[in-house]
Amino acid sequence: MGFIQRDDDSCHRERGRDLGVPELIAIALGGMVGGGIFTILGVSVSMVGVFTPLVILIGGILAAFAAYSYIKLGVYYQDEGATYSFFKKTFPASPFAASLIGWWVIFGYISTMALYAYTFSSYAISGFAFGDNEWVRKGVAGGVILLFTVINLWSVKGMGKIEDLMVYTKLVILAIISFVLINNANTSLPVLFEAQPSVNVLSVFILASITFVAFEGFQLVINAVDEMDRPERNIPIAIYSAIGLAILIYVVMAFGAILAIPFEDIIHNKEYALAAGASHVLGHWGTDLVILGALLATSSAISGTVFGASRQMAVIAQDGYFPPLLARRVNRIPVFAIVSMSLLAFILVLAGSLQVILEFGSVTFLVVSSLMAFANYKIRHLTRSSKVVTALAFLCLLAGTVFIFYYEYVHQPQQLVFIVSIYALLTIGAWGYSTRYMYWRNKGKVE
Structure with missing residues (x-):
């Protein structure tokens, strides 16, 4: 009937041990430090200038609040369906709610894949004469999506080792870039603060919400629960470690950028701000180093997102809320889900702009994260969660969502219509x- 029924023990399958803590941290960091600082820097500096590092820090704190409920639910349920499965199991009487959150979160991941691919292509061709050609940029984005689709179809272990190599190499490169930028500072924070136009507190919180997608990706660890050992230990270690490292990387790089690169250069070259600025400050070798770091960062983000989100998509399809073909696996790999996500990400690259993709991703993950906090609050006695922390997380994430819609309504109403249309x-x-699903359940074909 088009449905593949899951038995009650489906989330207690024999676990593989292909992915250890280093690989899990790499998957989370790969998902976060992707578009990340390379995408949000120009947007942040154009809106709040010298307060950019503060915005990033607030975004990291917001991500930690979101992670709290994900970790508690992930350890309790231990289901690779993650966001979708947590909500479905916590609210079993509402198939529409389960289907809705499944569709939203998967297309949120697709938007981040598009964001990372677009950023990859912007940096990859930034040094060429055709660097500003939009269609060349989109073609290169499609090529990198295809490359990591093939890698993820290859093998879980192979993907994990490649992810390790890319993530930990890019961390070294980003550390070098940060050190060199700070060492070549041509101004100081007091000078920047003196020249900074007034910025109200609301603007800081709005921007922290808009750029929240830079910390999206830690959830991908939970999607790998069937490929890890001791999830009750490894999930919290991997997620909290990855968020801490992401905050450190972003804040240090933001300080280096605002101290070494003129604001007008960062704002004018939003898509590849660090590379454009580094060429004036550090010369040709500095530009090449920044580009290499950006390519590694975005590559690992695409790979990690394809890996984790495709498994969640397969679980949703297995329950009947996506086409059943997407649930099929070959050697535990959800082949059709991987291919489908990659195709949809490329379509979004062709159809959308960087700003729309960024904001759609942030809104989606703020909404979904607030729903996770709500679900965790409902069963806090089972997940052993703090009532105060969970409630505070829910309110902060909900506020972030309201901030983005308020900003769009005031400043970019047409973009707001586009985003709302996608949600519709x-x-x-x-x-x-x-x-x-309800039709076939009433017929007794599914539980």
């Missing part, structure tokens, strides 16, 4: 599949 289409799709 996703909601219609989720409603259609949940209705179909």
Whole structure:
């Protein structure tokens, strides 16, 4: 009937041991430190200038609040369906809610894949005469999506080792870039603060919300629960370690950038701000180093997102809320889910702009993270969660969502219409599949 019924022990399958803590941290960091600082720097400096590092720090704290409920639910349920499965199991009487959150979170991941691929291509061709050609940029983005689709179809262990190599190499490169930028500072913080136009507190919180997608990616660790050992230990270690490292990397690089690169250069070259600025400050070798760091960062982000999100997509399809073909696996690898996500990400690259993709991703993960906090609050006695921390996390994440919609309504109403339209289409799709699910459940074909 188009449904593949999961048995009650589906989340207690024999676990593989292909991925240890280093690989899990690499998957989370790969998902976060991707578009990350390379994407949000120009947007942040244009809005709040010298307060950019503060914005990044607040975004990291918001991500830590979001991670708290993900970790508690992940350890309790131990299901690779992650966000979707947590909500479905916590609220079993609402198929539409389960379908809706599944559709939203998967397309949120697809938007981040598009964001990382777009950033990759912007840096990859920045030194060429055709660097500003939009269609060349989109073609290169499609090429890198294809490359990491093939890698993820190859093998879990192979993907894990490649992810290790890319992530830990890029961390070294980013550390070198940060040190060199700070060492070549042409101004100081007191001078920047003196020249800084007034910035209100609301603007800082709005921007921290808009750039929240830079910390999206830690959830991908939970999608790998069937490929890890001792999830009750490894999930918290991997996620908290990755968030801490991401905050450190972003803040240090932001300080280096604002001290060494003129603000006008950062703002003018938003898509590849660090590379453009480094060419004036550090010369040709500095530009090459920045580009290499950006390519590694975005590559590992694409790979980690494809890995984790495709497994979640397969679980959702297995329950009947996506086409059943997407649930099929070959050697434990969800082949059709991987291919489908990659194709949709490329379509979004062709259709959207960097700013729209960035904001759609941030809104989606703020909404979904607030729903995770709500679910965790409901069963806090089972997950052994703090009532105060969980409630505070929910309120902060909900506030972040409101901030973005307020900003869009005031400054970019047409973009707000576009984002709301995407959500409307996703909601219609989720409603259609949940209705179909209920029909077959009433027929006794599914539980």
